[in-house]
């Protein structure tokens with residue numbers, strides 16, 4: 001009886017999980033399948049699920065309908081550039097907040113947390129003006145520099161660093177390690193899972209970001225993938241949804257690959273914070 | 276190698292006076308043990324020597340250098356922590372090599388040194404393991420190796436054995452003293468365990484409430500304690516202290532130097548006994564070769580340690596006797612030991628012994 005009950009419970013659980021994930025996954029599958037349909041099939045009613053014939057050339061067409069190698073390169077530079085800066089500034093900031101006692105520490109940390117709550121739409125104007133003063137508008141720098149420090153990253157890293165035993169840091173000081181070395185050789189490796197998880201979030205956000213590049217860039221040389229893809233839709237008057245979806249596939253596949261490799265760390269970061 | 280000198284060393288934490296002006300000389304090459312009850316300031320003192328805590332007042336000299344303002348890494352000492360404090364994301368080899376690399380030792384030399392030390396502490400097979408894959412004893416060895424490989428002038432150890440089980444602890448005690456003999460380096464070792472202090476140290480510094488009570492060799496401490504605190508802290512079970520014989524004076528004797536016999540039994544009483552007390556055995560503990568008797572005499576409770584030859588029963592009426600040279604007198608107010616000026620007759624009177 002008991003075993004039957006447990007099986008029923010497990011089955012119910014599985015059905016629930018499948019249902020919920022379908023809700024999330026369905027639009028994605030729809031996009032992926034649409035990317036391989038012909039345009040008439042996209043508009044067909046009732047809609048088909050699987051393409052009648054797989055139009056691989058949609059991807060090629062999307063890729064060739066604009067300077068996509070440039071977009072891809074720009075997106076990569078921006079997403080990695082932002083991530084690099086965020087880690088470069090986040091680790092020392094989190095280390096200081098977690099480990100140093102100094103005047104105004106709590107106030108500064110509170111300010112950092114407030115920054116977490118301000119959406120970019122609120123502050124883009126002053127930043128635009130500033131970038132324009134520095135002559136950086138319509139360059140990749142205007143996409144990278146404003147995101148050079150992440151309040152979220154600092155917050156997450158601080159949580160991990162606070163759990164590191166004092167003695168480990170003291171042992172490193174007795175071992176003649178500089179503070180720089182302690183940060184990068186002792187503290188950062190302990191936050192490995194959190195760094196990867198944060199890195200993934202940051203990467204996805206900036207890889208997919210549409211708003212910021214839209215404002216800061218005007219020319220194809222510095223545009224990123226999301227902008228390029230949004231222009232696909234409007235290319236020939238009528239919306240070629242299949243080509244737009246093929247463009248989206250180009251956008252999404254790198255993220256899927258990265259996620260696949262980072263999965264292990266993400267699960268670890270959420271199950272336990274540090275050793 | 277270096278001697279370490281503390282001069283009027285003071286440490287305050289937010290106005291709370293934790294170390295109250297201590298003066299200690301730790302001779303070059305000695306195995307000096309800081310011992311005292313928990314919270315007496317041993318770790319704080321050690322951490323000031325290491326440079327991990329700021330000195331509030333006073334001076335710390337290592338060799339002929341005043342190190343008050345020297346960074347920990349520049350003091351040429353190594354510390355072993357109670358919780359080992361290994362670098363969790365580095366394997367054993369890197370844990371040991373970290374300090375060397377920071378000093379700019381070449382890769383090749385690093386490898387030679389680490390392998391040499393690993394051989395000594397028996398870690399050779401574990402060099403590629405992570406700390407989380409090691410047992411407590413093995414982690415302890417990594418911590419030791421990490422300290423030794425730097426060939427420091429002074430080793431600092433803060434209760435390094437207290438996380439080990441009893442058997443391993445005994446084994447490590449022997450290994451540590453052996454290591455000290457071999458290296459000949461100054462060791463400063465902190466423990467709250469007087470047995471550990473007595474078995475390992477050649478100089479023992481007894482601390483209480485932020486002050487040094489006495490610094491001496493183990494035998495000296497045991498035989499000639501300066502005050503009541505040291506007398507009772509060193510030795511197990513603790514020295515008996517009896518009061519009320521005369522104002523301002525306390526009398527003490529060690530459980531193992533007293534004799535005990537049934538009232539109507541004469542054999543084991545020493546003829547030189549100068550102090551006798553009548554009482555009843557409350558309980559007894561048989562330790563193997565020895566027995567502990569807990570004796571109640573009037574208001575006071577005594578402990579006597581004797582061998583098994585004349586096993587006495589609980590509830591039996593007994594006489595406890597102590598030789599004159601085994602009695603210690605202390606000033607009741609200050610706890611300071613009174614060493615002379617009281618003749619035998621007087622002492623007997625003070626002790627209120629039976630006549």
Ligand SMILES: Nc1ncnc2c1ncn2[C@@H]1O[C@H](COP(=O)(O)OP(=O)(O)O)[C@@H](O)[C@H]1O
Pocket residue numbers: 288293311312313314315316317318319320
């Ligand atoms: N960082 C600190 N801040 C405030 N008080 C402290 C700190 N470290 C130790 N103390 C206090 O100093 C006293 C001595 O501590 P400690 O040196 O660790 O004692 P021990 O090692 O002899 O057990 C204790 O009362 C402890 O509460």
Ligand SMILES: [Mg+2]
Pocket residue numbers: 317318319
């Ligand atoms: Mg301590």
